[in-house]
Amino acid sequence: MKPFAPFLFFFLLCFCVAAQKALRPSDFLTTGTAYSSGNDCFQLTAPVIWQGGTVWYREPIDLQESFEMELKLFFGCDDEGADGMVFIFHPRLRDGFQGEGIGFGGLNPALGIEMDTYMNPHLADPEYDHLAVIKNGRMHHSLSISKAVPLLPGSKNIEDCKNHRVNIKWNPVNTNLRISIDGSLRLSTNYDIIGKIFRGNSRVYWGISSATGGKYNTHKVCMEKLEFAKSTVYDKNTAARIRSGEEYTLKGVDFLSGKTSLQQSSYDELDKLATLLKASPDHHIYIKGHTDDVGSASANQMISKKRADAVRDYLIQKGISKNRIKSAGLGESNPKFKNNSPENRLKNRRVDVMLIIPKA
Ligand SMILES: [Ca+2]
Ligand SMILES: [Ca+2]
Numbered sequence: 001m002k003p004f005a006p007f008l009f010f011f012l013l014c015f016c017v018a019a020q021k022a023l024r025p026s027d028f029l030t031t032g033t034a035y036s037s038g039n040d041c042f043q044l045t046a047p048v049i050w051q052g053g054t055v056w057y058r059e060p061i062d063l064q065e066s067f068e069m070e071l072k073l074f075f076g077c078d079d080e081g082a083d084g085m086v087f088i089f090h091p092r093l094r095d096g097f098q099g100e101g102i103g104f105g106g107l108n109p110a111l112g113i114e115m116d117t118y119m120n121p122h123l124a125d126p127e128y129d130h131l132a133v134i135k136n137g138r139m140h141h142s143l144s145i146s147k148a149v150p151l152l153p154g155s156k157n158i159e160d161c162k163n164h165r166v167n168i169k170w171n172p173v174n175t176n177l178r179i180s181i182d183g184s185l186r187l188s189t190n191y192d193i194i195g196k197i198f199r200g201n202s203r204v205y206w207g208i209s210s211a212t213g214g215k216y217n218t219h220k221v222c223m224e225k226l227e228f229a230k231s232t233v234y235d236k237n238t239a240a241r242i243r244s245g246e247e248y249t250l251k252g253v254d255f256l257s258g259k260t261s262l263q264q265s266s267y268d269e270l271d272k273l274a275t276l277l278k279a280s281p282d283h284h285i286y287i288k289g290h291t292d293d294v295g296s297a298s299a300n301q302m303i304s305k306k307r308a309d310a311v312r313d314y315l316i317q318k319g320i321s322k323n324r325i326k327s328a329g330l331g332e333s334n335p336k337f338k339n340n341s342p343e344n345r346l347k348n349r350r351v352d353v354m355l356i357i358p359k360a
Contacts, residue, residue, distance in 0.1 A: 023223050029056045029093055032103075034210075041222040044085065044210035047076060054103050055221065056093045056207035063089070063194050063202040064235065066275075069168045070225035071208065075117055075129075076217025077161035082118035083211050084129070085219055087168060089193070089204040100139060103209025107137040109197050113168065113179060114139075115151055117159050118215060128155035131179060131186050135197055146189040153184060159217055165224070173239060173279035234272050243280060247288075247354045249336070253311065255349045257294060260306035262314060270311065273353065274318035283355040285320075287311050287327040290334055290352065292345035297331055305329025311351050 025036040034044045034053030045051035061067065073085060086104040089111040099105075100120045104112040112134045119125040124141040125148070132141060132148040141148050151158045158164060167180040172194070179187045194202045210219035234242070242248050250273065253266040262270075277285060289308035291300040308327035316322050337344040 023226060027058055028223075029058050030054070031056070031094070037220070039222065040224075041072075041220060042208075044208065044219040044221060045212050045216065047078070047081070047212075047216050047218045049212060049214060049216055050099070051216065052099075052103055052209075052211040053219075054088075054207050054209035056205055057226075058093070058205075060091075060203040060205050063170065063198070063204060064172050066171050066173075067169075068225065068227045069206075071166045071168075072163045072222040072224055073115070073166050073208075074163050074218065074220040075115070075159045076219060077159060078215075078217050079157045079159050080215065081159050081217030082213055082215035084115045084117040085208055085210045085221070086115065086134075087113040087166075088207050088209055089198075090207070091198065091201060091204050093205055093207075099211055099213035101137070101211065102139075103211050104134070105137050105139050109136055109199070111135055111145075111193050111197050112137075113177075114144075114148075115158075115166070116148075117151075117217065118213075126150075129158040131181070133177060133179075133187065133189050133191070145191050146187055149187055151181060151186065163222070171279060173234070173275055176279075234276055239276055242276065242353070242355050243283065245354060245356055247352050250311070250351050250353060253351050254346060255307055257292070257345070257349065258303065260303055260310055262310050267314075270314050271318070274315055274320060277315065277320050277324070277355075280355065282357055284324045284326070284358050285315070286354045286356060287325065288334075288352045288354075289327070289329045290336075290348060290350050291332050292348040293332045293335070293339040294345065297333075301329050301331035303329070304331045307349075307351055311353075 023040060030036060030042060032053035033051040034042055034055050037043045042055045044053040083100055083102045086102045088104055090107055114132045114134050116125060117129045119127050123139045129151045130148040131151045133145040135145055165182050169178045175190050175192050177189050177191065178185060194200060198204060208221050250269050252269045287308045289304035291304045308329055312325045312327040315325060335348045337347050339345055339348060
């Protein structure tokens with residue numbers, strides 16, 4: 001296991017709220033033939049016929065949050081061996097099956113990242129060692145979410161007696177799942193995993209399964225890295241509202257009376273906005289600053305423009321191109337509430353945003 005301190009530093013630097021746990025073997029549940037082999041590594045199968053083992057992380061994760069995982073996988077030393085491994089999301093911790101189902105066959109509802117090393121013609125397996133995103137325990141490639149692609153460039157054999165670094169990234173904002181192997185992007189697919197597979201239930205377990213059949217190999221996995229980025233995305237409804245071009249008041253982006261600088265408590269909301277903009281590269285953003293009715297109208301107009309600019313500058317600093325951002329100050333002309341109490345005045349000192357898709 002790599003130390004998590006550098007990641008903590010990175011997350012503090014970018015003002016995200018990150019959850020990192022140092023992983024221990026006791027955080028995992030092994031089933032079937034799987035067992036902990038020390039140093040955050042697990043053997044899933046021995047090179048013996050009819051083995052089946054899965055290692056599960058005991059805590060459920062929330063697919064509404066982004067995450068990144070890195071695993072070191074060992075597929076054995078026999079090019080003619082079987083059957084490979086599957087990375088799984090499933091609402092329960094449970095045992096898998098042996099053979100060509102690779103511990104995933106029959107698991108429903110479930111999402112699988114299949115890393116298959118044995119060609120089963122009746123499942124429409126390609127002849128090379130392949131990668132595919134599959135669902136609900138269905139192994140036939142006509143039912144896959146993504147087309148099968150070679151695990152390694154040039155369709156090279158992955159049962160090569162070496163460790164391979166598999167990186168899995170999930171971005172719930174644009175529902176993108178990306179899989180890289182040994183630093184090369186092998187597959188990227190957009191799929192509403194929460195809605196289409198888990199019927200809105202975003203809390204699932206993750207695990208890695210393997211199996212052998214009449215043919216076999218040693219299958220091993222080491223947990224290298226697991227990062228959750230909490231609270232960096234809007235919930236789906238908010239994101240949909242903003243994307244539809246509706247005007248939206250940024251929550252928690254408040255200003256002290258007469259002041260124009262951002263407060264630290266606003267960063268979380270603005271980070272979510274930056275994440276959404278990165279996931280929606282065709283959208284431009286229109287930022288409007290507002291004030292309460294304290295002070296002169298002309299001073300308020302200036303203050304409101306500076307508030308909108310503070311949000312604009314923060315987004316630029318987060319990597320959003322300035323060409324995608326327009327900011328304006330509307331002063332006290334557009335109160336959302338009557339300026340008759342301190343609470344209402346605070347609510348009127350606000351920044352609204354609108355996302356638009358520019359005409360071609
Ligand atoms: Ca092979
Ligand atoms: Ca197969």
